[in-house]
Amino acid sequence: MWPDDGPALRLSVRALVLGSDPGWRPLLPGQRASATGKLLEPRGGDLRAAVVSVRDPPRLDGRPSWAQRAAGSLRAGLQRACVPLPDDVGGLLPGLVVGDTSRLDPALEEDFRATGMTHLNAVSGANVV
Known part of the structure; x- marks a missing residue:
């Protein structure tokens, strides 16, 4: 509903x-x-x-803590640093480090799913604060 x-x-x-x-x-x-x-x-x-x-x-509703803002700035810097990388590496690195899979190649994403390794992107990103 x-x-x-x-x-x-x-x-x-x-x-x-x-x-x-x-x-x-x-x-x-x-x-x-x-x-x-x-x-x-x-x-x-x-x-x-x-x-x-x-x-x-x-x-x-308000702002995140200063620590989360600092971590967010570091994550954004990593994403910017990966922009010039080739698609396979440029999409995988942010996924493994901060859980950002927005540039992950669909075929590679399917490979992660088929092998049961999608947690590497989700868990790795969740652990970076």
Whole structure:
């Protein structure tokens, strides 16, 4: 159900937000944001309290901590440094280091999926703060 179909909820819990709007990209870990979306069940074995599917960009509530802003600056510098690299390396390096798979070659992404190694991109990026 989308927001018009049910009651509004205010949550302050760890949640996985599924959103494709470009407005989500600049958010940093720990940054507070508000969004309207469809509340889904958490995935099995997941420690998150909820999964939320959203259509629109977030509404920012304040700024991230200075440490997260500094880490974000370092991640952005790495992404800029990878721009001149050939596509295979230029797309893989940011994925392995900070979890940014936006330039990852689709064939290489499929190879990661086929071998069960997609966690290298997701986990590596999540560990860089």
